[in-house]
Amino acid sequence: MKNIVLLGFMGAGKTTVARELNRIAGLAVIDTDAEIVREDGRSIADIFAQDGEEAFRRMETQTMKKIAKAKGTGVVVSVGGGLPCREENRRLMKEAGHCFYLKAPADELCARLQKDKSRPVLEGKSGDDLKQHILRLMAAREASYMAAADTVLDTWGLTPAQTARQILTIMQEREKDI
Numbered sequence: 001m002k003n004i005v006l007l008g009f010m011g012a013g014k015t016t017v018a019r020e021l022n023r024i025a026g027l028a029v030i031d032t033d034a035e036i037v038r039e040d041g042r043s044i045a046d047i048f049a050q051d052g053e054e055a056f057r058r059m060e061t062q063t064m065k066k067i068a069k070a071k072g073t074g075v076v077v078s079v080g081g082g083l084p085c086r087e088e089n090r091r092l093m094k095e096a097g098h099c100f101y102l103k104a105p106a107d108e109l110c111a112r113l114q115k116d117k118s119r120p121v122l123e124g125k126s127g128d129d130l131k132q133h134i135l136r137l138m139a140a141r142e143a144s145y146m147a148a149a150d151t152v153l154d155t156w157g158l159t160p161a162q163t164a165r166q167i168l169t170i171m172q173e174r175e176k177d178i
Contacts (some may be wrong), residue, residue, distance in 0.1 A: 003097025010081035011112040018078040020164035048120035064092040084148040101149035
């Protein structure tokens with residue numbers, strides 16, 4: 001099976017769906033954020049605080065280059081929410097595999113992210129300020145997500161296991177057509 005690349009806004013469930021794909025189908029999982037933390041030895045929050053967002057974005061690109069170059073199959077790649085915003089990253093994602101945009105409604109994302117203090121781009125935001133910031137970021141990133149996506153999956157009302165099964169069904173259908 002061709003690699004699966006999961007993209008979408010933070011809180012959309014990319015990491016959780018990747019784990020489900022591992023559990024259901026035994027697919028290996030690479031999380032770009034986890035790879036950066038493993039290689040750099042610092043948390044993403046520390047990278048942002050010490051080196052800035054631009055340094056982190058360069059690390060994302062380097063990580064995607066390694067993944068795309070590996071040319072493996074049957075791997076699920078979960079990418080950070082900002083990674084598809086760079087044209088080079090979108091190209092690398094498509095080289096790496098079939099890209100699924102996990103799309104969730106803003107209200108659901110706000111509810112999920114309200115309690116999450118681990119996201120540097122949301123630092124210091126809460127309540128309506130957080131919601132407005134999320135809506136602005138979503139609007140700014142939507143075109144990049146759509147440009148990167150081979151398939152858009154509306155995950156509203158789906159469990160991570162249901163989303164994973166949908167992805168597997170789509171991939172199996174694609175494999176038949178090839």
